[in-house]
Amino acid sequence: MSSILSRIEPTYFHFNRYKLNMETQILSIGLLVFFSHFLSLQFRKTNIPDVLILMFFGIMMGPLLGIVLPEHFGKVGFIVATIALVVILFESGTSLDLQMLGSSMSTTGKLTFACLALTALIVITFGHFVLDLNWIASGLLGIILAGTSSAVVIPMIGSLRLSEKASSVLILESALTDVICIVGVFSLLQVAAQGGVEPGKLIGSILASLIFAVIIGVVGGIAWLLVLSKVRGFPNTISSTLAFVFIVYGVTETLGFSGAIAALAMGIALNNYDKLDIKRIKAFTKQEITPLTQMDLSFYAEAVFLLKTFFFVFLGISIKFQTISIAMITFVMIVIVFGARVALSRFVYRGQEFGLRDAAISSMMAPKGLAAAVLAVVPLQYGIVGGEVIRDTANMAVLISISLCALLVMVYPLSGVQRAYSRLFGKPLECNDPSDQSQRDDSEQK
DSSP: OHHHHHHHHHHHHHHHHHHHHHHHHHHHHHHHHHHHHHHHHHHHHHOOOHHHHHHHHHHIIIIITOSSOGGGTTTHHHHHHHHHHHHHHHHHHTTOOHHHHHHHHHHHHHHHHHHHHHHHHHHHHHHHHTSOOOHHHHHHHHHHTSSOOHHHHHHHHHHHTOOHHHHHHHHHHHHHHHHHHHHHHHHHHHHHHHSOOOHHHHHHHHHHHHHHHHHHHHHHHHHHHHHHHHHTTSSSOTTHHHHHHHHHHHHHHHTTSOHHHHHHHHHHHHHTGGGSOOHHHHHHHTOOOOOOOHHHHHHHHHHHHHHHHHHHHHHHHHOOOOOHHHHHHHHHHHHHHHHHHHHHHHHHTOSTTSOHHHHHHHHHOOOOOHHHHHHTTHHHHTTOTTHHHHHHHHHHHHHHHHHHHHHHHHHTTSHHHHHHHHHHHTOOOOTTOTTOHHHHHHHHHO
16 A cells, blocks of 8 residues: 555656646746736836846846746747747738838848948957957857847837838848848858858859748738638638748748748738739639738737747747856947947938938847847857857847847937937937827827
């Protein structure tokens, strides 16, 4: 009898502990969602970014207290983080106007490539001369940190209510730099492995990844519009569009192109179907175009909200703290990167079509995120000398850059800060600045 109890009792208590842990986890998820709603509301009232608090919550639960570790998620964590990026890009595409995109391409190109090159140059210099990395390792670190994060930029500019043109520029910049950074890292790894790479092939691979991804995304969007009316005849199909986005993303990535750009292009195609010349397609297929409804758009926005909440908590949990020296060096490096972006933004946003607030907020949008965090471990996996330094520096850069971006956004409504940006950009103060709390409250009441 005692031997039987000795077998049952540990199993019973193990089950109770598991049950308690599961209950605690489910309770925590529910509280986290409500907490995220509260943070979003406070973002609009106080300009304190919700993404920053969510990330610090993850840091507290992970690196500081050790309650949750990245290993607990396994591969699921990064899969859901990638899903979050895809949904965020698709949902942002459904709010972009094709004509506005055309008018903002020139500004996007200037900001994207100038900021990417200057950021990479600054990081490479720090990597080689301060962190004592060789040129290959420094180049990898520079490319990893050269871009901006779609998962950080898009939710923030959505809450900050920038003009449509300024928003389009920042969305496209973050999407383009993700692709360039990914291709650039693996091209440089090829240099390290084989001793060289042809510049023509490198440029060709980047252009192919972008152009074919756009084509696949647009074709997928048009195809979905043609079948959407039939799909809606089945029950519970409001999520079917997102499922098709995942299919388009998977097919595009399988073909070797950018699935993220394809998801963005599909969202743009669905929102701008009336501006695309698809009359011949309608006549050939004899299918009516069924646009997205307001209910669809609300569902996508809610999906972005939930996935964004998970992404930033998971990002905080995944950040690793190593040496204080790397943290200090990274801090100085990121401050210089932000300063360089301000100088570039002063040149890029000098036109009258951009107000002071658009120019100032755009100059703050240099956070690093998912792409940098994922690429940071690749050099170590390939056995690159200095791979651990690259990983630790990139992880610290993600934390510092998001924190600095959030801090700048938070203090911008102060009159002294606005006057400083006014002198810096040579633009007049805006009396109807949306960051003014009293006017925002009045507009919301109306």
